[in-house]
Amino acid sequence: MSIVLLQTMEWSKLSWNQSFEKVIPIDLLLPKTGSVYSVNFSKNEDFVEKGTAFILWTPPHSELNGWDDKRPTEILRSYVLKGFLKPVDNTALTYDFKVESRAKLIDYFELADEEYESPLSYIGQPDGTSRMQWKDTGKVLMSKVGDYIYLSGSECETSLEIILSREAEKICVHYSATLHLPTFYDTKITKYYLSNFEQDIFEHLISKAVLIEDNSYKGVLESQVLGAEYW
Structure with a gap:
């Protein structure tokens, strides 16, 4: 669950x-x-x-x-x-x-137990179909974090975040955040293997994503965090 x-x-x-x-x-x-x-x-x-x-x-x-x-x-x-x-x-x-x-x-x-219902946000369309919001994201940022792939993007007024891993030929979702503005947030830890349709979309997003280079924690102990830079 x-x-x-x-x-x-x-x-x-x-x-x-x-x-x-x-x-x-x-x-x-x-x-x-x-x-x-x-x-x-x-x-x-x-x-x-x-x-x-x-x-x-x-x-x-x-x-x-x-x-x-x-x-x-x-x-x-x-x-x-x-x-x-x-x-x-x-x-x-x-x-x-x-x-x-x-x-x-x-x-x-x-x-997390394996789930079979997609945690990704789908928006209903006038013709009765649904559209996955990730499909229409603009700029996508990506980082390789340990054994995981982190992606962030946005579609219209919704911010989207996801943490994935690859297992053989499949991509697994571990974390999914759909941050609708100005309405509700939907954030989940899960274990969901993308459908073929969804995986094709994410393979494309990964291929076009802008890589975030992060060496900030080089030399920082595991028991420490860096302070905020905020402006």
């Missing part, structure tokens, strides 16, 4: 000054297991409910600018926080969040 991720909580606001230091021990920033944090979500995630939730945590630079801005390798330093949400102010989408566990995002890829 796919894991729905929430991603509009801005964790850097809880450690703003530290987030801009040159190099930071990750444990100084990463929410601690057993602790309770006041979290706030945007209207793009107004479907949030009381109960167990999975929230994405990314290093400060990627949180403020996106993985596709200079540092896609921060995917390897991104985490999933599993915990319990308790409403504080439903109107403001404010909750208390007790962290029950935390694990690297890429480790969660191994926990």
Whole structure:
């Protein structure tokens, strides 16, 4: 079963000054297991409910600018926080969040069961057909991150992100984010093998993508993250 991720909580606001230091021990920033944090979500995630939730945590630079801005390798330093949400102010989408566990995002890829329903966004057309949004993206950015391929793009007012891997002749989706503006976000950890139609599209996107060169973490310890550059 796919894991729905929430991603509009801005964790850097809880450690703003530290987030801009040159190099930071990750444990100084990463929410601690057993602790309770006041979290706030945007209207793009107004479907949030009381109960167990999975929230994405990314290093400060990627949180403020996106993985596709200079540092896609921060995917390897991104985490999933599993915990319990308790409403504080439903109107403001404010909750208390007790962290029950935390694990690297890429480790969660191994926990997902295989899915047979595509996590990709398809838009209904007037003639009754549907159109995959990735098919009509303009500029696509790509990075090779460990064993994975990261792509980002946009179609109309929707931002799109995906993390893929190749297994023999097939491409597997591990992470899919469809960030509709101004409406809802749909972010999932999954294990879905692209259909032949979808794979043809992504092979084309990969072939035309602009490669992001990222050497930012050369010499940086696994236990550290770089501070944000933000303007």
